[in-house]
Amino acid sequence: MKTLLLSISALALLGACSAQTATEMTKDAAQAADVMPERVVTPEVARLQKLARESTHAYDITESLTTEIGPRLAGTEEEARARDWAMAKMAELGFENIRNEPFMVPGWIRGVETAEILSPNPQQLFITSLGGAVATPPEGIEADIAYFPTFEDLKNAPMGGLDGKIVFISGRMEKAPDGAGYGPANQKRRSGATEAGKRGAAAVIIRSVGTDSHRFPHTGQMRYAEDVAPIPIGALSAPDADQLERTLDRGETVRIKLTMTPRAVGELPSGNVIGEIVGTEKPEEIIIISGHLDSWDLGTGALDDGAGIGIAFGAAKVLMESGLKPKRTIRVIAYGAEEIGLKGGFAYADKHADDLDNHVLASQSDFGAGPVYEVRSGVKGAAGNAVLKDIAKALGLPMSEKPTNGGPDIGPIFNKGVPAMRLQQDGTDYFDYHHTPDDTFDKIDPEHMAQNVEAWVTMLWMASEADTDFRE
Template identity: 70%
Template sequence: MKHFLLATCATILLVGCANEASDTPKEATKAEQPAVTPEVQKLIETAKNGSHAYDIVESLTTEIGPRLAGTDAEARARDWAVAKFKEIGLENVRVQPFTIPGWERGEETASIVAPYAQQLYITSLGGSVATPSGGITAPIAFFPTFEDLEAAPAGGLDGKIVFISGRMEKAPDGAGYGPANRKRRSGATEAAKRGAVAVVIRSVGTDSHRFPHTGQMRYAEDTPKIPIAALSAPDADQLERVLSRGEKVTIKMTLTPRVTGDRPSGNIIGEIIGSESPEEIVLISGHLDSWDLGTGAIDDGAGIGISAGASQVILEAGLKPKRTIRVVAFGAEEVGLLGGFAYVDANRAELDNHVLATESDFGATAPYEVQSGVSAGEDVLKQIADATGLPMSDVRTNGGPDIGPMSREGVPTMRFQQDGTDYFDLHHTPDDTLDKIKPEDMATNAAAFAVMAWMASEADTNFRDTSDSASTE
């Protein structure tokens, strides 16, 4: 947690708090502080003296609430975003529409029928099919990990409900999410291959609350589609204890989600037009949609507040960037990064003019390091890191989930890595609500994004390696 302490306390320029980390000087001299231009200093002061980012996420989560992709709520969120972007003062505000396959959850109940009758707390995973109308009652086949299920022989699970456990480990960078998420993404397919009729998984999360975590799953085309749900962590613990008694365990589960056909979604775009090179774009973003259990505050109302709030800080500071700063609120991220892919398809002709791109989609805590995904201009990223009081990381980044598709097309990226140690306590649960967000952390993030967007706009580099050797690789 050393870097986190440096970011949240020693970053005096951003949040103005005293440095009390035990392994750093209590009083830093002026010579030790990174030099910043008057413009950068003005951005930092404007952000830390205001509540731009917090006010935006408060507005979104209060006036719209949960925003499941493809629903009327997401449509209302698009209208909200258009109005908010215009209110901030962004130009060329527009909706970039695309269509997605719609899905909505319905009833979701589960219980242990035998040997010890009791209720379980579950939630459907996004994209899951429904159970038969009367539910499914079947014995449990237990697999401690997803890898254990993968190693199981073909067949043998006919008529059974598979229960996959496997705990996700906490980490500041969320490193445990990818491995734990395999059971959510592919559990139904692997269980169906072996004859199972349904799946329940230990939630992909790190909390001990009785809130199950939802999230998108996928079916393989060549296997039967069976229903899949997530158990809260305490219920998964309880089910494991019951199984440890050595008796046959039977559960009943009922899920009634429905496919709603092709539904509209869209990205919202607004810009601060560049004064010298308006065709060159620095892109900052978050995603507008959320899951439907909470109000989508940390995932990803915070990212909308941070990116849009940063643009508001730049405008309020009276600064005019040389390059265009584009703010994007991506739609339909939660159901497969569909907004990110739609953006690439719609803007393919101008991707070469995207100078640098990033997304805020890891909650609302303060950043603790800067990650690079550029092939040139590392010195500028180092200057940005210095100006925000953060260390550079050796970790490479694709810029964020929705930035990944354009990163694969060659768009340079960077990321302010936030501390996500507790992010997956709340992620995709009813607990994802505004009270988990600290206004001062939002101001810190907005300052960092504003400084990054401004300095990238003013930099001479385009962050791409255009040498002959690079172009032939």
């Protein structure tokens, strides 16, 4: 592997400009030279950053996980093999106090997934079940389409009137470096079956929650309300949603057949895999870096979240290789069962409830493998934020005014008072691949991975060495 030398500021600029023309990039580069903060680093930080830029740990670890294990659906044998892999990898890298903290999750297995337009223009559609969804009858459902351009249109529709129909909810997700369009677009995935079920629908199909134009549908977890009978729900690929919209725009009644046969399989084991670098002076004080080990079953979980595992493991390894000894304990967590409702995050918060006061700072890498372009704070106190600003200066990156909870699995402990921060990655293209068969290792850029490790190891060292209570 060639030596990786691009600086963190340069890679951040490349990520932010990934969708622009060469002329626009040149103009932005000139402007960035004036606005990007100047780096302020100690010799120790400079040493760590050089080692990180030259490292291939994150890239190699992600390759290992996605090649040797592949898809890792929560609760399955594949996720169990991933836990064994993680413990062996932590031992190989030299971590201490390696362990699995088990918990149980509701098991769900994907089945047959087919959809087709029966009339007026017969043809196949590409669809996938949403996580946790119930099945159609084995023979499928045939029904006319009731079309809602957005989720809000469905929510505002009168009760009744959809009896026996298959609801189609469209609505496009907007691209943004920080994925700001995901929350609004995700409402239809999360609650579409409930809203349609209230109104008598037989099933739901949605435009995938994604930003691509590939003929790959995006899966993801959905929810049923307890007081509404569950109905099947699946996601169409974006081109198939476009095709269905064009057909509907012709003003004819559109009838489709939908067959999806997922099934719930009862409680299954999952777990959080933990390894540590034990602190030299304050070993009881804990800094968490993490990713999540599970993935959806359509791709190999490279961007979501094999990259986060590689970055967290890789940053800790660079710190060990440097010979520097952190004052505080660095705890690396490979969370389980994130995709089906942050089960690993909640399990960790419950198990460690009596020790959360000793958790100094926490963060998670779970937004792909794009370059880090800013630092976000989930720290309330002035002293802690001063340290985060110093970390940003050491990276040559701006501090964002946008708050953070540190990442999905950090949320449960953040809500219980643990300070958090996030190294914000450029996710402009992340939702092109998210939860699809296209989330594979070839989407990982080794130079971006090394830049992420540079950012994370800088944060680890500076947060460990700071004589600061991040709660103040």
